[in-house]
Amino acid sequence: MNIVEKILARASGEREVSPGQIVDAKVDKAMMHDLTGPRVIDSFREIGVKRVWDPERIIVVFDHDVPPSTIKAAELQKKVRNFVKEQGIRYFYDIGRGGICHVVMLEKGHVKPGELIVGADSHTVTYGALGAFATGVGATDMAAVLATGSIWLRVPETLKFEVDGKLQKRVYAKDIILHIIGMIGSEGANYKAMLFSGRAIRDLGIDGRATICNMSIEAGAKAGIVEPDEKTMKYVRERVGEPISPIRSDKDAEFAKVYEVDASRLEPQIAIPPSVDNVKPVSEVGDVEINQGFIGTCTNGRLDDLRAAAEILRGKRVKDGVRLVIIPGSQEVYHQALKEGLIDVFVKAGAIVCGPGCGPCIGISRGVLADDEVCISSANRNFVGRMGSPRSKVYLASPATVAASAIRGKITDPREVG
Amino acid sequence: MKIEGRVVVYGDNIDTDVIIPGRYLVLQEPSELAKHAMEGIDPSFPEKAREGVIIVAGRNFGCGSSREEAPVALKHANTRCVIAESFARIFYRNAINIGLPIIEASLRDKVSEGDLLSVDLVSGIIENKTKGVRIQAKPLPPLAIEIINAGGLTKYVRRKLGLE
Numbered sequence: 351m352n353i354v355e356k357i358l359a360r361a362s363g364e365r366e367v368s369p370g371q372i373v374d375a376k377v378d379k380a381m382m383h384d385l386t387g388p389r390v391i392d393s394f395r396e397i398g399v400k401r402v403w404d405p406e407r408i409i410v411v412f413d414h415d416v417p418p419s420t421i422k423a424a425e426l427q428k429k430v431r432n433f434v435k436e437q438g439i440r441y442f443y444d445i446g447r448g449g450i451c452h453v454v455m456l457e458k459g460h461v462k463p464g465e466l467i468v469g470a471d472s473h474t475v476t477y478g479a480l481g482a483f484a485t486g487v488g489a490t491d492m493a494a495v496l497a498t499g500s501i502w503l504r505v506p507e508t509l510k511f512e513v514d515g516k517l518q519k520r521v522y523a524k525d526i527i528l529h530i531i532g533m534i535g536s537e538g539a540n541y542k543a544m545l546f547s548g549r550a551i552r553d554l555g556i557d558g559r560a561t562i563c564n565m566s567i568e569a570g571a572k573a574g575i576v577e578p579d580e581k582t583m584k585y586v587r588e589r590v591g592e593p594i595s596p597i598r599s600d601k602d603a604e605f606a607k608v609y610e611v612d613a614s615r616l617e618p619q620i621a622i623p624p625s626v627d628n629v630k631p632v633s634e635v636g637d638v639e640i641n642q643g644f645i646g647t648c649t650n651g652r653l654d655d656l657r658a659a660a661e662i663l664r665g666k667r668v669k670d671g672v673r674l675v676i677i678p679g680s681q682e683v684y685h686q687a688l689k690e691g692l693i694d695v696f697v698k699a700g701a702i703v704c705g706p707g708c709g710p711c712i713g714i715s716r717g718v719l720a721d722d723e724v725c726i727s728s729a730n731r732n733f734v735g736r737m738g739s740p741r742s743k744v745y746l747a748s749p750a751t752v753a754a755s756a757i758r759g760k761i762t763d764p765r766e767v768g
Numbered sequence: 769m770k771i772e773g774r775v776v777v778y779g780d781n782i783d784t785d786v787i788i789p790g791r792y793l794v795l796q797e798p799s800e801l802a803k804h805a806m807e808g809i810d811p812s813f814p815e816k817a818r819e820g821v822i823i824v825a826g827r828n829f830g831c832g833s834s835r836e837e838a839p840v841a842l843k844h845a846n847t848r849c850v851i852a853e854s855f856a857r858i859f860y861r862n863a864i865n866i867g868l869p870i871i872e873a874s875l876r877d878k879v880s881e882g883d884l885l886s887v888d889l890v891s892g893i894i895e896n897k898t899k900g901v902r903i904q905a906k907p908l909p910p911l912a913i914e915i916i917n918a919g920g921l922t923k924y925v926r927r928k929l930g931l932e
Contacts, residue, residue: 426794486858488866537854712833
Protein backbone atom coordinates (compact mmCIF):
# COMPACT_ATOMS: atom_id res chain seq x y z
CA MET A 351 0.00 0.00 0.00
CA ASN A 352 1.06 3.61 -0.44
CA ILE A 353 1.20 6.13 2.42
CA VAL A 354 -2.38 7.33 1.82
CA GLU A 355 -3.84 3.81 1.85
CA LYS A 356 -1.77 2.85 4.91
CA ILE A 357 -2.97 5.86 6.90
CA LEU A 358 -6.62 5.22 5.98
CA ALA A 359 -6.24 1.50 6.76
CA ARG A 360 -4.84 2.33 10.21
CA ALA A 361 -7.55 4.92 10.89
CA SER A 362 -10.34 2.53 9.91
CA GLY A 363 -8.90 -0.54 11.63
CA GLU A 364 -8.55 -2.47 8.36
CA ARG A 365 -5.55 -4.60 7.48
CA GLU A 366 -5.65 -3.43 3.91
CA VAL A 367 -7.64 -0.91 1.88
CA SER A 368 -7.67 -0.07 -1.81
CA PRO A 369 -8.82 2.88 -3.92
CA GLY A 370 -12.57 3.13 -4.35
CA GLN A 371 -13.34 1.42 -1.06
CA ILE A 372 -15.51 3.34 1.41
CA VAL A 373 -14.13 3.27 4.96
CA ASP A 374 -15.50 4.46 8.26
CA ALA A 375 -12.41 6.11 9.72
CA LYS A 376 -11.58 7.35 13.20
CA VAL A 377 -10.40 10.94 13.18
CA ASP A 378 -7.24 11.88 15.11
CA LYS A 379 -7.79 15.66 15.11
CA ALA A 380 -10.56 17.99 14.01
CA MET A 381 -10.09 21.69 13.29
CA MET A 382 -12.51 24.56 12.73
CA HIS A 383 -12.27 28.35 12.62
CA ASP A 384 -14.30 31.50 13.21
CA LEU A 385 -16.00 31.47 9.82
CA THR A 386 -17.04 27.82 9.59
CA GLY A 387 -17.41 27.29 13.37
CA PRO A 388 -20.85 28.89 13.83
CA ARG A 389 -22.48 26.66 11.22
CA VAL A 390 -20.70 23.59 12.64
CA ILE A 391 -22.14 24.43 16.04
CA ASP A 392 -25.68 24.79 14.61
CA SER A 393 -25.43 21.39 12.92
CA PHE A 394 -23.95 19.87 16.08
CA ARG A 395 -26.99 21.14 18.04
CA GLU A 396 -29.28 19.69 15.38
CA ILE A 397 -27.69 16.28 15.80
CA GLY A 398 -28.52 16.67 19.46
CA VAL A 399 -25.50 15.07 21.14
CA LYS A 400 -24.67 16.89 24.37
CA ARG A 401 -20.87 16.57 24.41
CA VAL A 402 -18.20 16.50 21.67
CA TRP A 403 -16.52 13.14 21.18
CA ASP A 404 -13.14 14.26 22.55
CA PRO A 405 -12.35 17.83 23.66
CA GLU A 406 -8.61 17.02 23.60
CA ARG A 407 -8.65 16.35 19.85
CA ILE A 408 -10.48 19.45 18.67
CA ILE A 409 -8.60 22.59 17.69
CA VAL A 410 -10.33 25.92 17.17
CA VAL A 411 -8.48 28.85 15.60
CA PHE A 412 -9.75 32.37 14.87
CA ASP A 413 -8.27 33.72 11.64
CA HIS A 414 -10.76 34.60 8.89
CA ASP A 415 -11.96 37.96 10.17
CA VAL A 416 -9.64 39.01 13.00
CA PRO A 417 -9.99 41.20 14.87
CA PRO A 418 -13.63 41.20 13.74
CA SER A 419 -14.47 43.91 11.21
CA THR A 420 -18.25 43.91 11.77
CA ILE A 421 -20.64 43.49 14.70
CA LYS A 422 -22.02 40.37 13.01
CA ALA A 423 -18.56 38.78 12.87
CA ALA A 424 -17.93 39.72 16.51
CA GLU A 425 -21.21 38.04 17.51
CA LEU A 426 -20.32 34.86 15.62
CA GLN A 427 -16.90 34.73 17.27
CA LYS A 428 -18.57 35.12 20.66
CA LYS A 429 -20.78 32.15 19.79
CA VAL A 430 -17.76 29.98 18.97
CA ARG A 431 -15.90 31.15 22.11
CA ASN A 432 -18.90 30.13 24.23
CA PHE A 433 -19.01 26.72 22.57
CA VAL A 434 -15.30 26.18 23.26
CA LYS A 435 -15.90 26.96 26.93
CA GLU A 436 -19.06 24.88 27.21
CA GLN A 437 -17.42 21.82 25.66
CA GLY A 438 -14.06 22.22 27.41
CA ILE A 439 -12.21 22.22 24.07
CA ARG A 440 -8.56 22.20 25.02
CA TYR A 441 -6.85 23.90 22.12
CA PHE A 442 -8.34 27.28 21.35
CA TYR A 443 -6.31 29.97 19.61
CA ASP A 444 -8.16 33.22 20.13
CA ILE A 445 -7.16 36.54 18.54
CA GLY A 446 -3.54 37.35 19.40
CA ARG A 447 -2.80 33.76 20.43
CA GLY A 448 -2.46 31.90 17.15
CA GLY A 449 -2.85 33.14 13.60
CA ILE A 450 -3.92 31.37 10.42
CA CYS A 451 -5.25 27.93 11.33
CA HIS A 452 -3.10 26.07 8.80
CA VAL A 453 0.05 27.77 10.02
CA VAL A 454 -0.83 27.29 13.69
CA MET A 455 -1.73 23.60 13.33
CA LEU A 456 1.78 22.75 12.14
CA GLU A 457 3.83 25.04 14.37
CA LYS A 458 1.92 24.23 17.58
CA GLY A 459 2.41 20.50 17.14
CA HIS A 460 -1.17 19.48 16.34
CA VAL A 461 -0.09 17.45 13.31
CA LYS A 462 1.84 14.19 13.48
CA PRO A 463 2.92 11.97 10.58
CA GLY A 464 0.44 9.15 9.96
CA GLU A 465 -2.57 10.93 11.46
CA LEU A 466 -6.01 11.42 9.90
CA ILE A 467 -7.05 15.04 10.32
CA VAL A 468 -10.20 16.76 9.11
CA GLY A 469 -10.79 20.48 9.10
CA ALA A 470 -13.78 22.66 8.29
CA ASP A 471 -11.71 24.46 5.68
CA SER A 472 -10.62 23.35 2.23
CA HIS A 473 -6.94 24.16 2.85
CA THR A 474 -6.71 21.55 5.61
CA VAL A 475 -4.77 19.57 2.99
CA THR A 476 -1.74 21.64 4.11
CA TYR A 477 -0.95 19.16 6.92
CA GLY A 478 0.22 16.58 4.42
CA ALA A 479 3.49 18.55 4.63
CA LEU A 480 4.19 16.52 7.77
CA GLY A 481 3.03 13.19 6.36
CA ALA A 482 -0.54 13.28 7.70
CA PHE A 483 -3.67 12.56 5.65
CA ALA A 484 -5.65 15.76 6.04
CA THR A 485 -8.76 16.82 4.21
CA GLY A 486 -11.31 19.63 4.21
CA VAL A 487 -14.99 19.08 4.94
CA GLY A 488 -18.10 21.23 5.21
CA ALA A 489 -19.81 22.30 8.40
CA THR A 490 -22.28 19.42 8.66
CA ASP A 491 -19.62 16.77 8.03
CA MET A 492 -17.57 18.44 10.76
CA ALA A 493 -20.54 18.46 13.14
CA ALA A 494 -20.91 14.72 12.59
CA VAL A 495 -17.19 14.31 13.39
CA LEU A 496 -17.57 16.34 16.59
CA ALA A 497 -20.48 14.10 17.55
CA THR A 498 -19.01 10.71 16.63
CA GLY A 499 -15.23 11.06 16.11
CA SER A 500 -15.52 9.29 12.78
CA ILE A 501 -16.17 10.00 9.11
CA TRP A 502 -16.88 7.97 5.99
CA LEU A 503 -14.25 8.42 3.29
CA ARG A 504 -13.68 6.93 -0.10
CA VAL A 505 -10.09 5.71 -0.33
CA PRO A 506 -8.67 7.90 -3.11
CA GLU A 507 -6.41 6.93 -5.99
CA THR A 508 -3.00 8.52 -5.52
CA LEU A 509 -1.12 10.54 -8.12
CA LYS A 510 2.63 10.67 -7.57
CA PHE A 511 4.62 13.75 -8.56
CA GLU A 512 8.32 13.06 -8.86
CA VAL A 513 9.89 16.53 -8.70
CA ASP A 514 13.59 16.25 -9.42
CA GLY A 515 16.36 18.76 -10.07
CA LYS A 516 17.44 21.77 -8.06
CA LEU A 517 15.40 24.97 -8.07
CA GLN A 518 17.05 28.03 -9.57
CA LYS A 519 17.67 31.07 -7.40
CA ARG A 520 14.44 32.93 -6.58
CA VAL A 521 12.26 30.09 -7.78
CA TYR A 522 10.30 28.53 -4.92
CA ALA A 523 7.86 25.86 -3.76
CA LYS A 524 5.02 28.11 -4.96
CA ASP A 525 6.36 28.02 -8.49
CA ILE A 526 6.52 24.21 -8.39
CA ILE A 527 2.90 23.82 -7.30
CA LEU A 528 1.59 26.49 -9.70
CA HIS A 529 3.39 24.69 -12.50
CA ILE A 530 1.88 21.34 -11.48
CA ILE A 531 -1.66 22.77 -11.28
CA GLY A 532 -1.18 24.36 -14.70
CA MET A 533 -0.05 20.96 -15.98
CA ILE A 534 -2.93 18.81 -14.65
CA GLY A 535 -5.71 21.43 -14.45
CA SER A 536 -8.06 22.57 -11.71
CA GLU A 537 -9.77 19.20 -11.48
CA GLY A 538 -6.76 17.11 -12.44
CA ALA A 539 -6.71 15.50 -9.01
CA ASN A 540 -10.44 15.65 -8.15
CA TYR A 541 -11.26 12.90 -5.60
CA LYS A 542 -7.61 11.81 -5.65
CA ALA A 543 -4.59 12.29 -3.40
CA MET A 544 -1.36 13.94 -4.58
CA LEU A 545 1.95 12.60 -3.28
CA PHE A 546 4.93 14.89 -3.78
CA SER A 547 8.39 13.35 -3.86
CA GLY A 548 11.80 13.69 -5.49
CA ARG A 549 14.89 15.71 -4.77
CA ALA A 550 13.30 19.15 -5.13
CA ILE A 551 10.69 18.23 -2.49
CA ARG A 552 13.29 16.71 -0.14
CA ASP A 553 15.34 19.92 -0.47
CA LEU A 554 12.39 22.03 0.69
CA GLY A 555 11.89 22.88 4.34
CA ILE A 556 8.55 22.30 6.05
CA ASP A 557 7.37 25.81 5.05
CA GLY A 558 7.85 25.04 1.35
CA ARG A 559 6.23 21.62 1.65
CA ALA A 560 3.26 23.29 3.35
CA THR A 561 2.91 25.66 0.37
CA ILE A 562 2.82 22.70 -2.02
CA CYS A 563 0.37 20.54 -0.07
CA ASN A 564 -1.79 23.61 0.64
CA MET A 565 -2.51 24.14 -3.03
CA SER A 566 -3.27 20.50 -3.86
CA ILE A 567 -6.95 21.42 -3.32
CA GLU A 568 -6.68 23.83 -6.26
CA ALA A 569 -6.29 20.75 -8.45
CA GLY A 570 -9.32 19.28 -6.67
CA ALA A 571 -7.32 16.88 -4.48
CA LYS A 572 -8.69 15.24 -1.37
CA ALA A 573 -5.22 15.39 0.17
CA GLY A 574 -1.67 16.42 -0.64
CA ILE A 575 1.12 14.61 1.13
CA VAL A 576 4.91 14.30 1.44
CA GLU A 577 6.49 11.13 2.87
CA PRO A 578 7.98 11.95 6.28
CA ASP A 579 11.80 12.19 6.37
CA GLU A 580 14.44 13.41 8.83
CA LYS A 581 13.35 17.05 8.36
CA THR A 582 9.78 16.07 9.20
CA MET A 583 10.84 14.16 12.29
CA LYS A 584 13.03 17.00 13.54
CA TYR A 585 10.23 19.53 13.05
CA VAL A 586 7.66 17.34 14.79
CA ARG A 587 9.94 16.30 17.69
CA GLU A 588 10.56 19.96 18.50
CA ARG A 589 6.80 20.53 18.84
CA VAL A 590 5.13 17.31 19.91
CA GLY A 591 5.65 15.70 23.31
CA GLU A 592 3.96 12.38 22.52
CA PRO A 593 5.43 9.39 20.72
CA ILE A 594 5.47 9.61 16.93
CA SER A 595 4.87 6.64 14.65
CA PRO A 596 5.34 7.79 11.06
CA ILE A 597 3.78 5.89 8.17
CA ARG A 598 5.55 5.58 4.82
CA SER A 599 4.67 3.90 1.50
CA ASP A 600 5.63 0.26 1.07
CA LYS A 601 8.40 -0.47 -1.42
CA ASP A 602 5.90 -2.05 -3.82
CA ALA A 603 3.30 0.71 -3.39
CA GLU A 604 1.08 1.45 -6.37
CA PHE A 605 0.02 4.78 -7.80
CA ALA A 606 -2.72 5.64 -10.28
CA LYS A 607 -0.26 7.73 -12.27
CA VAL A 608 3.29 9.08 -11.93
CA TYR A 609 4.20 12.53 -13.24
CA GLU A 610 7.74 13.80 -13.64
CA VAL A 611 8.69 17.42 -13.16
CA ASP A 612 12.15 18.90 -13.67
CA ALA A 613 12.37 21.69 -11.09
CA SER A 614 15.68 22.99 -12.44
CA ARG A 615 13.96 24.22 -15.62
CA LEU A 616 11.26 26.21 -13.84
CA GLU A 617 11.12 29.97 -13.88
CA PRO A 618 8.81 31.96 -11.57
CA GLN A 619 5.19 31.09 -12.37
CA ILE A 620 2.03 33.20 -12.45
CA ALA A 621 -1.62 32.03 -12.31
CA ILE A 622 -3.65 34.37 -14.48
CA PRO A 623 -7.22 35.24 -13.41
CA PRO A 624 -9.85 33.93 -13.21
CA SER A 625 -8.54 30.39 -12.80
CA VAL A 626 -5.75 28.82 -10.79
CA ASP A 627 -4.76 26.48 -13.61
CA ASN A 628 -4.16 29.26 -16.13
CA VAL A 629 -0.44 29.26 -15.34
CA LYS A 630 2.39 30.87 -17.32
CA PRO A 631 6.06 31.52 -16.68
CA VAL A 632 6.54 35.16 -15.67
CA SER A 633 8.40 35.89 -18.92
CA GLU A 634 5.24 35.15 -20.91
CA VAL A 635 2.83 37.26 -18.87
CA GLY A 636 3.59 40.59 -20.57
CA ASP A 637 3.03 44.04 -19.11
CA VAL A 638 0.53 43.89 -16.26
CA GLU A 639 0.29 46.96 -14.03
CA ILE A 640 -0.84 46.37 -10.46
CA ASN A 641 -2.63 48.39 -7.79
CA GLN A 642 -1.89 46.07 -4.89
CA GLY A 643 0.47 43.35 -3.78
CA PHE A 644 -0.42 40.93 -1.00
CA ILE A 645 2.01 38.67 0.86
CA GLY A 646 0.63 36.26 3.43
CA THR A 647 -2.05 33.52 3.77
CA CYS A 648 -2.02 29.82 4.61
CA THR A 649 -0.13 29.27 1.35
CA ASN A 650 2.72 31.74 1.78
CA GLY A 651 2.58 33.51 5.14
CA ARG A 652 5.35 31.54 6.84
CA LEU A 653 8.82 32.61 7.89
CA ASP A 654 10.61 31.40 4.75
CA ASP A 655 8.09 33.41 2.71
CA LEU A 656 8.66 36.62 4.66
CA ARG A 657 12.43 36.11 4.42
CA ALA A 658 12.20 35.75 0.63
CA ALA A 659 10.10 38.93 0.41
CA ALA A 660 12.48 40.86 2.69
CA GLU A 661 15.47 39.83 0.57
CA ILE A 662 13.83 41.62 -2.37
CA LEU A 663 12.44 44.62 -0.46
CA ARG A 664 15.53 45.45 1.62
CA GLY A 665 16.54 49.04 0.89
CA LYS A 666 13.86 49.42 -1.80
CA ARG A 667 10.54 51.27 -1.95
CA VAL A 668 7.13 50.09 -3.03
CA LYS A 669 6.26 52.11 -6.12
CA ASP A 670 4.08 55.18 -5.60
CA GLY A 671 0.46 54.40 -6.41
CA VAL A 672 0.88 50.74 -5.38
CA ARG A 673 0.02 49.36 -1.94
CA LEU A 674 1.72 46.31 -0.51
CA VAL A 675 -0.11 44.46 2.26
CA ILE A 676 1.97 42.00 4.28
CA ILE A 677 0.39 39.68 6.85
CA PRO A 678 2.51 37.22 8.86
CA GLY A 679 0.81 33.84 9.13
CA SER A 680 0.91 33.56 12.91
CA GLN A 681 1.98 35.26 16.13
CA GLU A 682 5.05 33.00 16.12
CA VAL A 683 5.96 33.98 12.54
CA TYR A 684 5.29 37.64 13.34
CA HIS A 685 7.47 37.57 16.45
CA GLN A 686 10.34 35.84 14.69
CA ALA A 687 10.06 38.24 11.75
CA LEU A 688 10.35 41.13 14.21
CA LYS A 689 13.45 39.60 15.81
CA GLU A 690 15.07 39.08 12.40
CA GLY A 691 14.36 42.67 11.35
CA LEU A 692 12.05 41.63 8.49
CA ILE A 693 9.18 43.83 9.68
CA ASP A 694 11.61 46.76 9.79
CA VAL A 695 12.45 46.11 6.11
CA PHE A 696 8.75 45.98 5.17
CA VAL A 697 7.78 49.17 6.99
CA LYS A 698 10.74 51.10 5.57
CA ALA A 699 9.79 49.92 2.08
CA GLY A 700 6.35 51.47 2.51
CA ALA A 701 4.40 48.24 2.96
CA ILE A 702 1.56 48.00 5.48
CA VAL A 703 1.96 45.11 7.93
CA CYS A 704 -1.22 43.76 9.53
CA GLY A 705 -1.65 41.32 12.44
CA PRO A 706 -1.79 37.56 11.72
CA GLY A 707 -4.91 36.28 9.96
CA CYS A 708 -6.33 35.54 6.52
CA GLY A 709 -6.57 39.22 5.56
CA PRO A 710 -7.96 40.11 2.13
CA CYS A 711 -7.53 36.60 0.66
CA ILE A 712 -11.22 35.82 1.21
CA GLY A 713 -12.40 39.33 0.36
CA ILE A 714 -13.71 40.21 3.81
CA SER A 715 -11.35 42.87 5.15
CA ARG A 716 -7.92 44.54 5.16
CA GLY A 717 -7.23 45.00 1.50
CA VAL A 718 -10.31 44.18 -0.59
CA LEU A 719 -10.26 45.38 -4.19
CA ALA A 720 -12.34 47.97 -6.07
CA ASP A 721 -13.73 47.65 -9.61
CA ASP A 722 -11.02 47.10 -12.22
CA GLU A 723 -8.19 46.95 -9.67
CA VAL A 724 -5.39 44.42 -10.13
CA CYS A 725 -3.66 42.58 -7.31
CA ILE A 726 -0.73 40.19 -7.33
CA SER A 727 -1.07 37.87 -4.38
CA SER A 728 0.83 35.05 -2.70
CA ALA A 729 -2.51 33.36 -1.90
CA ASN A 730 -4.11 30.32 -3.53
CA ARG A 731 -7.23 31.48 -5.39
CA ASN A 732 -7.87 34.02 -8.13
CA PHE A 733 -11.57 33.36 -8.74
CA VAL A 734 -13.90 36.15 -9.86
CA GLY A 735 -14.60 38.40 -6.86
CA ARG A 736 -12.42 36.36 -4.51
CA MET A 737 -10.72 39.46 -3.07
CA GLY A 738 -13.52 41.98 -3.51
CA SER A 739 -15.20 43.45 -6.57
CA PRO A 740 -16.21 40.90 -9.23
CA ARG A 741 -14.50 43.29 -11.66
CA SER A 742 -11.11 43.14 -9.89
CA LYS A 743 -8.37 40.75 -10.94
CA VAL A 744 -6.01 38.59 -8.85
CA TYR A 745 -2.75 37.13 -10.17
CA LEU A 746 -1.09 34.43 -8.05
CA ALA A 747 2.67 34.16 -7.51
CA SER A 748 5.41 33.53 -4.96
CA PRO A 749 6.09 36.12 -2.22
CA ALA A 750 9.33 37.12 -4.01
CA THR A 751 7.47 37.76 -7.26
CA VAL A 752 4.85 39.80 -5.38
CA ALA A 753 7.59 41.85 -3.68
CA ALA A 754 9.43 42.50 -6.97
CA SER A 755 6.16 43.46 -8.66
CA ALA A 756 5.29 45.91 -5.85
CA ILE A 757 8.63 47.69 -6.36
CA ARG A 758 8.17 48.04 -10.13
CA GLY A 759 4.39 48.55 -10.11
CA LYS A 760 3.89 45.76 -12.61
CA ILE A 761 4.29 42.00 -12.67
CA THR A 762 8.04 41.44 -12.44
CA ASP A 763 10.47 38.51 -12.43
CA PRO A 764 12.11 38.57 -8.95
CA ARG A 765 15.43 37.62 -10.58
CA GLU A 766 15.52 41.06 -12.23
CA VAL A 767 15.44 42.95 -8.96
CA GLY A 768 18.74 43.51 -7.06
CA MET B 769 -37.59 10.75 -6.08
CA LYS B 770 -38.63 12.83 -9.09
CA ILE B 771 -37.68 16.45 -9.46
CA GLU B 772 -38.90 18.93 -12.07
CA GLY B 773 -37.82 22.41 -13.03
CA ARG B 774 -36.75 24.84 -15.71
CA VAL B 775 -33.10 24.86 -16.72
CA VAL B 776 -30.54 27.56 -15.99
CA VAL B 777 -27.24 26.88 -17.77
CA TYR B 778 -23.72 27.70 -16.53
CA GLY B 779 -20.24 26.71 -17.74
CA ASP B 780 -17.21 24.91 -16.29
CA ASN B 781 -15.43 25.54 -12.97
CA ILE B 782 -18.26 27.38 -11.21
CA ASP B 783 -16.41 28.01 -7.92
CA THR B 784 -17.82 28.57 -4.45
CA ASP B 785 -16.66 32.22 -4.45
CA VAL B 786 -19.03 33.04 -7.30
CA ILE B 787 -21.80 30.86 -5.84
CA ILE B 788 -21.63 32.81 -2.57
CA PRO B 789 -18.90 35.47 -2.19
CA GLY B 790 -16.87 35.39 1.06
CA ARG B 791 -18.25 38.67 2.36
CA TYR B 792 -21.70 37.11 2.80
CA LEU B 793 -20.55 34.20 4.94
CA VAL B 794 -21.47 36.08 8.12
CA LEU B 795 -25.11 35.73 7.07
CA GLN B 796 -26.53 32.80 9.02
CA GLU B 797 -30.10 32.76 7.69
CA PRO B 798 -30.40 30.51 4.61
CA SER B 799 -32.96 32.91 3.12
CA GLU B 800 -30.44 35.77 3.42
CA LEU B 801 -27.69 33.70 1.75
CA ALA B 802 -30.16 32.79 -1.01
CA LYS B 803 -30.52 36.45 -2.00
CA HIS B 804 -26.84 36.39 -3.04
CA ALA B 805 -26.73 32.97 -4.69
CA MET B 806 -24.56 33.03 -7.85
CA GLU B 807 -24.00 36.75 -7.36
CA GLY B 808 -20.39 36.56 -8.50
CA ILE B 809 -21.38 35.40 -11.96
CA ASP B 810 -25.11 36.05 -12.37
CA PRO B 811 -26.76 38.53 -9.97
CA SER B 812 -30.13 37.84 -11.62
CA PHE B 813 -30.11 34.18 -10.50
CA PRO B 814 -32.33 34.54 -7.40
CA GLU B 815 -34.96 36.18 -9.63
CA LYS B 816 -34.63 33.48 -12.32
CA ALA B 817 -34.90 30.76 -9.69
CA ARG B 818 -38.00 32.07 -7.92
CA GLU B 819 -40.32 29.41 -9.32
CA GLY B 820 -37.76 26.61 -8.83
CA VAL B 821 -34.97 25.71 -11.23
CA ILE B 822 -32.52 23.00 -12.19
CA ILE B 823 -28.95 24.18 -12.73
CA VAL B 824 -27.13 22.49 -15.59
CA ALA B 825 -23.38 23.10 -15.63
CA GLY B 826 -20.10 21.80 -17.00
CA ARG B 827 -17.08 20.34 -15.26
CA ASN B 828 -15.85 20.83 -11.68
CA PHE B 829 -18.95 22.53 -10.29
CA GLY B 830 -18.40 23.89 -6.76
CA CYS B 831 -14.61 23.97 -6.80
CA GLY B 832 -12.80 26.03 -4.18
CA SER B 833 -13.63 26.46 -0.55
CA SER B 834 -15.39 24.11 1.87
CA ARG B 835 -18.14 26.65 2.57
CA GLU B 836 -21.40 24.80 3.04
CA GLU B 837 -23.11 28.13 2.45
CA ALA B 838 -22.67 27.45 -1.30
CA PRO B 839 -25.18 24.56 -1.55
CA VAL B 840 -27.30 26.14 1.20
CA ALA B 841 -27.63 29.38 -0.80
CA LEU B 842 -28.54 27.46 -3.97
CA LYS B 843 -31.06 25.24 -2.20
CA HIS B 844 -32.83 28.13 -0.50
CA ALA B 845 -32.89 30.13 -3.74
CA ASN B 846 -35.16 27.31 -5.00
CA THR B 847 -32.58 25.26 -6.87
CA ARG B 848 -34.23 21.84 -7.02
CA CYS B 849 -31.24 19.98 -8.43
CA VAL B 850 -27.77 20.65 -9.84
CA ILE B 851 -26.70 18.56 -12.83
CA ALA B 852 -23.05 18.91 -13.77
CA GLU B 853 -20.50 16.93 -15.76
CA SER B 854 -18.46 16.68 -12.57
CA PHE B 855 -18.45 18.13 -9.07
CA ALA B 856 -15.61 19.21 -6.80
CA ARG B 857 -15.53 16.73 -3.95
CA ILE B 858 -16.24 18.96 -0.94
CA PHE B 859 -19.23 20.57 -2.70
CA TYR B 860 -20.52 17.11 -3.60
CA ARG B 861 -20.47 15.96 0.04
CA ASN B 862 -21.88 19.25 1.31
CA ALA B 863 -24.78 19.20 -1.14
CA ILE B 864 -25.79 15.70 -0.11
CA ASN B 865 -25.32 16.51 3.58
CA ILE B 866 -27.68 19.48 3.46
CA GLY B 867 -30.14 17.76 1.12
CA LEU B 868 -29.53 19.55 -2.19
CA PRO B 869 -30.03 16.91 -4.89
CA ILE B 870 -27.16 16.68 -7.36
CA ILE B 871 -26.38 14.32 -10.18
CA GLU B 872 -23.53 13.85 -12.62
CA ALA B 873 -24.38 13.98 -16.30
CA SER B 874 -23.13 15.60 -19.45
CA LEU B 875 -26.00 17.55 -20.97
CA ARG B 876 -24.05 19.77 -23.34
CA ASP B 877 -26.11 20.22 -26.54
CA LYS B 878 -29.01 18.37 -24.96
CA VAL B 879 -30.58 21.23 -23.02
CA SER B 880 -31.12 24.95 -23.47
CA GLU B 881 -31.91 27.64 -20.95
CA GLY B 882 -35.57 27.45 -19.99
CA ASP B 883 -36.16 23.79 -20.99
CA LEU B 884 -38.33 21.76 -18.63
CA LEU B 885 -36.39 18.85 -17.08
CA SER B 886 -37.44 15.95 -14.95
CA VAL B 887 -34.81 14.08 -12.91
CA ASP B 888 -35.09 10.73 -11.15
CA LEU B 889 -32.23 10.55 -8.63
CA VAL B 890 -32.58 6.85 -7.90
CA SER B 891 -32.70 5.58 -11.47
CA GLY B 892 -30.58 8.41 -12.87
CA ILE B 893 -33.01 9.06 -15.72
CA ILE B 894 -33.18 12.67 -16.88
CA GLU B 895 -35.98 13.71 -19.23
CA ASN B 896 -35.93 16.90 -21.24
CA LYS B 897 -39.67 17.44 -21.62
CA THR B 898 -39.24 20.45 -23.89
CA LYS B 899 -37.03 18.66 -26.39
CA GLY B 900 -38.37 15.16 -25.82
CA VAL B 901 -34.93 13.67 -24.98
CA ARG B 902 -34.11 11.04 -22.34
CA ILE B 903 -30.65 10.72 -20.82
CA GLN B 904 -29.38 7.97 -18.53
CA ALA B 905 -27.09 9.52 -15.89
CA LYS B 906 -25.09 7.78 -13.20
CA PRO B 907 -27.49 7.39 -10.27
CA LEU B 908 -26.37 8.66 -6.85
CA PRO B 909 -24.57 6.09 -4.66
CA PRO B 910 -26.85 4.31 -2.13
CA LEU B 911 -25.27 6.05 0.88
CA ALA B 912 -26.01 9.45 -0.67
CA ILE B 913 -29.64 8.49 -1.35
CA GLU B 914 -29.92 7.26 2.22
CA ILE B 915 -28.62 10.59 3.56
CA ILE B 916 -30.90 12.66 1.30
CA ASN B 917 -33.90 10.48 2.20
CA ALA B 918 -33.16 10.90 5.91
CA GLY B 919 -33.40 14.67 5.35
CA GLY B 920 -29.68 15.40 5.47
CA LEU B 921 -26.64 14.25 7.42
CA THR B 922 -27.67 15.64 10.82
CA LYS B 923 -30.87 13.56 10.77
CA TYR B 924 -28.99 10.57 9.36
CA VAL B 925 -26.48 10.73 12.25
CA ARG B 926 -29.30 11.20 14.79
CA ARG B 927 -30.89 8.03 13.49
CA LYS B 928 -27.57 6.17 13.55
CA LEU B 929 -26.97 7.24 17.14
CA GLY B 930 -30.48 6.12 18.10
CA LEU B 931 -31.66 9.65 18.89
CA GLU B 932 -34.71 9.37 16.61
